Amino acid sequence: MERIPILKMGKVLLVTIQVDLQDQVALALQDDLSAQIEKTGAHGVLIDISALEIVDSFVGRMLAGISGIASVLDATTVVVGMQPAVAITLVELGLSLEGVRTALNVERGMALLAADDRNQIDD
Amino acid sequence: MERIPILKMGKVLLVTIQVDLQDQVALALQDDLSAQIEKTGAHGVLIDISALEIVDSFVGRMLAGISGIASVLDATTVVVGMQPAVAITLVELGLSLEGVRTALNVERGMALLAADDRNQIDD
Numbered sequence: 001m002e003r004i005p006i007l008k009m010g011k012v013l014l015v016t017i018q019v020d021l022q023d024q025v026a027l028a029l030q031d032d033l034s035a036q037i038e039k040t041g042a043h044g045v046l047i048d049i050s051a052l053e054i055v056d057s058f059v060g061r062m063l064a065g066i067s068g069i070a071s072v073l074d075a076t077t078v079v080v081g082m083q084p085a086v087a088i089t090l091v092e093l094g095l096s097l098e099g100v101r102t103a104l105n106v107e108r109g110m111a112l113l114a115a116d117d118r119n120q121i122d123d
Numbered sequence: 124m125e126r127i128p129i130l131k132m133g134k135v136l137l138v139t140i141q142v143d144l145q146d147q148v149a150l151a152l153q154d155d156l157s158a159q160i161e162k163t164g165a166h167g168v169l170i171d172i173s174a175l176e177i178v179d180s181f182v183g184r185m186l187a188g189i190s191g192i193a194s195v196l197d198a199t200t201v202v203v204g205m206q207p208a209v210a211i212t213l214v215e216l217g218l219s220l221e222g223v224r225t226a227l228n229v230e231r232g233m234a235l236l237a238a239d240d241r242n243q244i245d246d
Contacts, residue, residue, distance in 0.1 A: 002141070002174070003174065004141065004174070005139055005141065005171060005173045005174045005204070007137075007139065007171060007173075007204075007228075007229045008228070008229065008230060009132075009229055009230060009233070010230070014130075014137075014229075016128055016130065016139045016141070018125070018127065018128065018139070018141050018142065019141065019142065048128060048130060050128045050130075051125070051126065051127070051128045081128070081130075105130075105131070106130045106131065106132055106137075107131060107132060107133070110132070
């Protein structure tokens, strides 16, 4: 079974989704990500979906699920790189990515996570 | 045709290879990467191959090709995340990744590229 690699960069885990997410792959990704968050103590998860041309309700639920799990483990999830056409379709279909934060690209997502970290330290 | 996404992080481009590299995908990646290096002025290219269970002579040539092209465009390529079993097989087969630099993981690859940049400024 293929697995999606998870790259660690400092306190952030980066996942690039390139294949169509089927049930098994999505479940394995959730498992691997939660294991990696626990192992590395990561504070942020960046999920790049720039290769996805379709984001349907299954993918939406999967992203929301990962975001929820990460949140319980004290990590913030940011979905980055969404194609403009995908954003248009999501809005037209009325699919809001409930509870999922987004950023234009990896750099902005990193900045968002770094700003979050600073705020938490300030609190 | 599927394309492999290229993520920009500062002066580094990051590519995660998750699918078997066929001719067309490999050629498209070379094209996209050289275009991105030109567009972004990136000084480094990180290629993560942690998802690859087999690195044969075709993949080896492809990595060497990308490394050569990037080098002409003044960018250093580092291949990261190679599985131990892949490294063993490469050595057993006598396939040396000629002209390709490697690092254990993305973080070490980033550090290597950063050290390179500093050296160039010192020169």
